[in-house]
Amino acid sequence: MIEFQDVHKYYGDYHALRGITATIRAGEFFSLLGPSGCGKTTLLRTIAGFEGISSGAVMIDGKHMAHVPANKRPTNMVFQSYAIFPHLSVAENVGFGLRRDPRSAAEKIRAVDEALEMVGLKGYGNRAAHALSGGQRQRVALARALILKPKVLLLDEPLSALDKKMREQMQVELIKLQRQVGITFVLVTHDQEEALVMSDRIAVMFEGEIAQLDDPETLYRRPNSRRVADFIGVMNFLPAKVTGESNGHISIEAGGLGQVDIEAAQAPGKISGGEAWVGFRPETLTILYEGQTAMDRETPGTVEEVVYYGDMTYYDVRLDGVDRPVRISMRNVFGRPVLDIGTRTRVAWSPGALVLFR
Ligand SMILES: Nc1ncnc2c1ncn2[C@@H]1O[C@H](COP(=O)(O)OP(=O)(O)O)[C@@H](O)[C@H]1O
Ligand SMILES: [Mg+2]
Structure with a gap:
């Protein structure tokens, strides 16, 4: 038109x-x-x-x-x-x-x-x-x-x-x-x-x-740049390293979270080896409560900040081995307590939710 x-x-x-x-x-x-x-x-x-x-x-x-x-x-x-x-x-x-x-x-x-x-x-x-x-x-x-x-x-x-x-x-x-x-x-x-x-x-x-x-x-x-990612919603960024690329897959060291393999489509901005940034939305991370286990990866961490919104709580959690806190959003499901600052916890995450930026 x-x-x-x-x-x-x-x-x-x-x-x-x-x-x-x-x-x-x-x-x-x-x-x-x-x-x-x-x-x-x-x-x-x-x-x-x-x-x-x-x-x-x-x-x-x-x-x-x-x-x-x-x-x-x-x-x-x-x-x-x-x-x-x-x-x-x-x-x-x-x-x-x-x-x-x-x-x-x-x-x-x-x-x-x-x-x-x-x-x-x-x-x-x-x-x-x-x-x-x-x-x-x-x-x-x-x-x-x-x-x-x-x-x-x-x-x-x-x-x-x-x-x-x-x-x-x-x-x-x-x-x-x-x-x-x-x-x-x-x-x-x-x-x-x-x-x-x-x-x-x-x-x-x-x-x-x-x-x-x-x-x-x-x-x-799949925002194609950190700037777009930042403008639309909230995204966590961690410095990452690309360690290998092969037929549609990229291997990265994901900001202290360890080695992961992601699909090439998870790097919509096209990256070319070396230093990069890995991004993930707050809702793609999940705080695990007692008895819960991660479907995919699991990393321990400490709650540093808590912002309560009624339906949601936003946590800043320092994951072990990561040099800065990450924002995690959790729905306040009935019966699930809001965690205090300083609580040790476990966080579930999935390589499939990561986005890679130059
Ligand atoms: N008539 C005009 N004369 C000179 N500069 C203008 C005029 N209209 C807009 N601009 C400038 O062009 C840029 C884009 O303006 P605009 O299209 O109104 O932005 P937005 O709608 O995204 O806020 C701004 O820097 C603005 O100051
Ligand atoms: Mg305008």
Whole structure:
């Protein structure tokens, strides 16, 4: 649906987009994820046509967009600020884009009602827009964009102004809405959790470049660099040594945990011998309680820090032979005590959960 071909964008001397090449498929929920200032909004605006590009090409639905102005593109944008007109009613806001539409007044009313129902605001048409809550404003902004039946809906941090509960609720509703209308959604967010929850695929951006483009599970399980791994969730890193490579397998000395064999696919960033880093997620380590044994490897250690979250507890454990503590997350299953600092324990881990980085 959208194709970026080596897109560069300069603001004066500042190189904001540095060779973006990517394809966004029709009907997918696609996210641009990255820290503030990495170029997400700029890239989104090149789709909308609000921003020209310095070189390269943007194609939408097979057509070159170079000379297509924003109002002639099959896209619509929902802004971070919603840009709701406070002095208009909800229905007037939603119907705003139909001002010059040749349809009859009755047909327009029907379209507005339909759009309001889609976003869960049936019957709110006569309300004053300024009297709405944050979540309701967000819905109005969505309805206003959807009523124009774009091929692509562009969303720039649309949920960032909402509180945590509301944001999570809207995330679920947005996913449902996208499935229902079936159009391509491109979401900008700096919130990794939001991107993981909502997206079919995610492009992780740093400094004007796409560092990795994958589905959420691949991004989480097989990040191709320490930087991506660090940005998405929590990952433990230990210095490691590559001791051998043969037909699809890599032998490593895993950061004081001993010799292990891993599959080549566990080094998605491609490493080439010698010094490396081994990474593993906190939930791939398990503290063993009395009577439990490891399915795979087992290493003794000492609890150094305990952070209790109610449903989960995060432990920092110093494994014997490892020169720094590792973070372990444990679900607080009923009947299982939270361990104290200083407790000696045993930790189960699996070579299959390791990721190797340059
Ligand atoms: N109109 C502009 N003029 C000059 N610099 C800009 C302009 N818009 C954005 N930038 C710069 O380009 C970089 C990327 O901005 P932006 O795309 O808004 O990042 P993000 O949305 O990822 O936070 C930032 O360093 C920002 O300061
Ligand atoms: Mg932005």
